[in-house]
Amino acid sequence: xxxxxxxxxxxxxxxxxxxxxxxxxxxxxxxxxxxxxxxxxxxxxxxxxxxxxxxxxxxxxxxxxxxxxxxxxxxxxxxxxxxxxxxxxxxxxxxxxxxxxxxxxxxxxxxxxxxxxxxxxxxxxxxxxxxxxxxxxxxxxxxxxxxxxxxxxxxxxxxxxxxxxxxxxxxxxxxxxxxxxxxxxxxxxxxxxxxxxxxxxxxxxxxxxxxxxxxxxxxxxxxxxxxxxxxxxxxxxxxxxxxxxxxxxxxxxxxxxxxxxxxxxxxxxxxxxxxxxxxxxxxxxxxxxxxxxxxxxxxxxxxxxxxxxxxxxxxxxxxxxxxxxxxxxxxxxxxxxxxxxxxxxxxxxxxxxxxxxxxxxxxxxxxxxxxxxxxxxxxxxxxxxxxxxxxxxxxxxxxxxxxxxxxxxxxxxxxxxxxxxxxxxxxxxxxxxx
Amino acid sequence: xxxxxxxxxxxxxxxxxxxxxxxxxxxxxxxxxxxxxxxxxxxxxxxxxxxxxxxxxxxxxxxxxxxxxxxxxxxxxxxxxxxxxxxxxxxxxxxxxxxxxxxxxxxxxxxxxxxxxxxxxxxxxxxxxxxxxxxxxxxxxxxxxxxxxxxxxxxxxxxxxxxxxxxxxxxxxxxxxxxxxxxxxxxxxxxxxxxxxxxxxxxxxxxxxxxxxxxxxxxxxxxxxxxxxxxxxxxxxxxxxxxxxxxxxxxxxxxxxxxxxxxxxxxxxxxxxxxxxxxxxxxxxxxxxxxxxxxxxxxxxxxxxxxxxxxxxxxxxxxxx
Numbered sequence: 069x070x071x072x073x074x075x076x077x078x079x080x081x082x083x084x085x086x087x088x089x090x091x092x093x094x095x096x097x098x099x100x101x102x103x104x105x106x107x108x109x110x111x112x113x114x115x116x117x118x119x120x121x122x123x124x125x126x127x128x129x130x131x132x133x134x135x136x137x138x139x140x141x142x143x144x145x146x147x148x149x150x151x152x153x154x155x156x157x158x159x160x161x162x163x164x165x166x167x168x169x170x171x172x173x174x175x176x177x178x179x180x181x182x183x184x185x186x187x188x189x190x191x192x193x194x195x196x197x198x199x200x201x202x203x204x205x206x207x208x209x210x211x212x213x214x215x216x217x218x219x220x221x222x223x224x225x226x227x228x229x230x231x232x233x234x235x236x237x238x239x240x241x242x243x244x245x246x247x248x249x250x251x252x253x254x255x256x257x258x259x260x261x262x263x264x265x266x267x268x269x270x271x272x273x274x275x276x277x278x279x280x281x282x283x284x285x286x287x288x289x290x291x292x293x294x295x296x297x298x299x300x301x302x303x304x305x306x307x308x309x310x311x312x313x314x315x316x317x318x319x320x321x322x323x324x325x326x327x328x329x330x331x332x333x334x335x336x337x338x339x340x341x342x343x344x345x346x347x348x349x350x351x352x353x354x355x356x357x358x359x360x361x362x363x364x365x366x367x368x369x370x371x372x373x374x375x376x377x378x379x380x381x382x383x384x385x386x387x388x389x390x391x392x393x394x395x396x397x398x399x400x401x402x403x404x405x406x407x408x409x410x411x412x413x414x415x416x417x418x419x420x421x422x423x424x425x426x427x428x429x430x431x432x433x434x435x436x437x438x439x440x441x442x443x444x445x446x447x448x449x450x451x452x453x454x455x456x457x458x459x460x461x462x463x464x465x466x467x468x469x470x471x472x473x474x475x476x477x478x479x480x481x482x483x484x485x486x487x488x489x490x491x492x493x494x495x496x497x498x499x500x501x502x
Numbered sequence: 503x504x505x506x507x508x509x510x511x512x513x514x515x516x517x518x519x520x521x522x523x524x525x526x527x528x529x530x531x532x533x534x535x536x537x538x539x540x541x542x543x544x545x546x547x548x549x550x551x552x553x554x555x556x557x558x559x560x561x562x563x564x565x566x567x568x569x570x571x572x573x574x575x576x577x578x579x580x581x582x583x584x585x586x587x588x589x590x591x592x593x594x595x596x597x598x599x600x601x602x603x604x605x606x607x608x609x610x611x612x613x614x615x616x617x618x619x620x621x622x623x624x625x626x627x628x629x630x631x632x633x634x635x636x637x638x639x640x641x642x643x644x645x646x647x648x649x650x651x652x653x654x655x656x657x658x659x660x661x662x663x664x665x666x667x668x669x670x671x672x673x674x675x676x677x678x679x680x681x682x683x684x685x686x687x688x689x690x691x692x693x694x695x696x697x698x699x700x701x702x703x704x705x706x707x708x709x710x711x712x713x714x715x716x717x718x719x720x721x722x723x724x725x726x727x728x729x730x731x732x733x734x735x736x737x738x739x740x741x742x743x744x745x746x747x748x749x750x751x752x753x754x755x756x757x758x759x760x761x762x763x764x765x766x767x768x769x770x771x772x773x774x775x776x777x778x779x780x781x782x783x784x785x786x787x788x789x790x791x792x793x794x795x796x797x798x799x800x801x802x803x804x805x806x807x808x809x810x811x812x813x814x815x816x817x818x819x820x821x822x823x
Contacts, residue, residue: 124789163785168644168745170781173540177782181533193643194743201646201740205664216643224646262633262744263643290630291642 115158116151116420118143118413119178119187121199126166128192130346131402135189135213136161138406141384142413152417153425160184168198175199179206185428186211186416189409193218193263200224207502209434211416213408215239215365217267220463222495226502229438229462232412233365233405234489236267242468242489243338243363244275246482251336251361252308253281258299259313261288268313268340289314296322300329313340320353327356337361341368341471341478345402348392350476357473361481364469366452367391368403369477381410381451390477407452414449415441415457415464432502438462439498456486460496465489508821515822516685519768520678527670535670537782541775542673543734544754546680548762548770550727551755556765557688558720559700560613564605564621566751567628568725570744571601572732577742578638580652581645587654587663591733598729599722601628606721610714613703625752632744644743652737669738676734677771680727685767687723688823696720697765728755757795761802763809767823772810 123132164171193216203210204225219230259265273283337360368391393399423437439459446454455466471478575597580590654661698706762773784791815822
């Protein structure tokens with residue numbers, strides 16, 4: 069399309085409609101052509117191809133950008149160290165628009181056009197659930213970094229794994245004892261009225277009850293709301309702790325309106341950083357959060373006791389001590405989640421090495437090898453901490469961090485044990501045929 | 503558009519399109535084979551939309567509601583009640599019929615911009631309803647219909663809808679049925695009345711036609727076709743989620759139809775196919791692929807105001823239905 073400039077400049081060039089049409093037709097033909105190129109089979113020295121289902125556009129774009137940075141950093145390290153089974157790793161990115169329909173199409177594109185070995189990297193739950201049937205039907209291993217309870221619930225299929233990030237059920241279960249012991253026993257929950265919020269709603273209340281606490285009110289907010297003032301009076305007066313999890317651009321308004329509603333006489337706040345990923349905690353309007361607590365998967369701010377592995381990870385991904393890009397201090401990362409991409413890639417590497425993975429014909433062996441994994445040690449491959457993997461429900465369990473907002477930073481004040489977040493598995497994928 | 507010669511040509515063309523689609527089952531590379539199965543189902547959605555928008559001139563911004571009525575009507579009973587594929591598909595169509603009859607009775611009291619707004623509002627209500635009943639629908643996250651539930655037992659044989667060839671041929675069958683149904687409708691007396699309503703509703707009324715009844719029939723037919731597409735999507739691709747009820751899925755069929763040619767029987771397929779590949783290919787090069795789609799729509803408005811097939815009909819093939 070070298071004459072694209074002329075294309076929009078019809079007045080000067082005097083391009084006739086017929087020529088323009090011919091150009092359009094030729095262009096369309098040209099663009100369609102690569103789709104029909106037959107890809108040759110992977111050779112033993114050919115790269116291992118990982119299809120990265122990325123949220124480059126749509127509501128997940130801020131997360132997607134940092135997932136991509138983390139992935140590229142990990143792949144560079146893996147390749148510098150000799151790749152997987154002596155073969156370099158190649159990442160092929162397709163944008164799913166954070167849409168479940170497009171997500172499924174992208175998985176099919178990876179499996180049957182790009183012929184990637186696996187698919188990896190999806191965050192938003194609805195894209196994971198929308199894509200899972202296609203991954204299962206095309207029998208391509210699908211490693212997600214989503215934190216939804218969907219994988220562990222047993223409702224997806226044998227080809228879907230979540231080995232690099234814990235799920236919401238585990239997260240809320242593990243923070244409940246700390247909330248009850250340190251913030252208060254009467255909790256009101258505010259959460260988005262869709263599936264992500266339901267994982268919080270369904271699993272936090274019983275976990276809190278087990279600690280002698282009580283959820284005194286649950287206030288779901290429809291995703292179409294842009295103002296929250298009418299919901300705030302529903303918060304019971306005897307609330308000791310306000311548990312909030314909001315996703316999307318509404319969070320700044322939410323915090324501001326909460327501040328106006330309460331003034332200085334506020335309950336303790338406990339939130340999930342999901343709301344404020346990629347948002348500067350010192351943004352105007354967020355002052356109300358000062359002194360409150362947040363869950364973080366991996367801490368955004370560098371901590372005094374950071375391990376060498378954590379320091380190396382942060383340097384490789386390119387985030388500074390404030391969790392922002394080393395090249396642009398205003399570009400805040402999604403640190404609490406994106407480590408999952410890094411760790412998942414190392415799990416994939418381990419499983420591929422364990423199964424002597426050679427190519428798509430070994431995909432079933434790769435699934436079994438992943439299911440056979442049980443433990444990941446803290447270190448360069450798992451900088452967030454050690455983890456336990458349950459091969460039956462395809463889900464990993466790990467430590468959670470609770471951080472306090474003080475002095476414009478998030479300081480980790482408590483780190484849960486892996487056992488705090490364990491629950492009885494409700495499924496067994498290994499009984500499904502491969 | 504009259505005379506035996508034209509009728510033969512019309513049926514020969516549509517028969518040939520179906521024959522080509524069936525033949526493509528055997529020659530298409532794997533990826534494009536899967537894509538075409540999806541596109542055919544979505545083209546059925548566009549054809550349902552086209553019936554109302556193209557032939558009756560009623561611009562609805564709420565057709566995602568009919569598509570997802572089919573999607574949930576088929577998906578929920580299969581998931582929760584263990585219905586088989588065939589009753590589930592019928593359930594989807596039944597849901598589409600009920601919803602479109604109800605919406606038609608209310609929304610047809612308005613016209614023009616008000617009709618757009620009313621349909622859009624109802625669709626928004628439907629979308630929020632799918633979220634409200636999150637306990638059953640799992641809201642935006644949605645449900646996976648497991649592979650083993652998407653099979654039809656035919657005596658000793660089993661028709662596995664997750665098998666690529668079976669899925670493709672089922673999509674072609676649905677597409678063909680819808681294509682010939684729309685063809686029959688638009689060539690029937692009822693179809694002529696619909697076009698007359700589009701051109702001048704007052705005059706049609708004056709001629710003694712019950713325009714409300716005709717429009718209502720068109721809304722219901724359109725709704726049922728869209729619901730059939732939704733039900734097929736759930737059963738063939740195994741996912742049911744509220745994204746399909748969101749407003750963008752009301753706008754997409756409008757774009758597909760505008761692109762391919764409103765009030766042409768084959769335009770919706772062309773538009774859906776074209777738009778799929780434009781997004782599929784350009785998203786490989788830039789994250790601003792919607793900009794390309796936008797530019798394309800501007801070009802369309804400048805040079806192909808009646809869509810691709812609409813222009814072809816205007817200039818060369820006057821007999822195209």
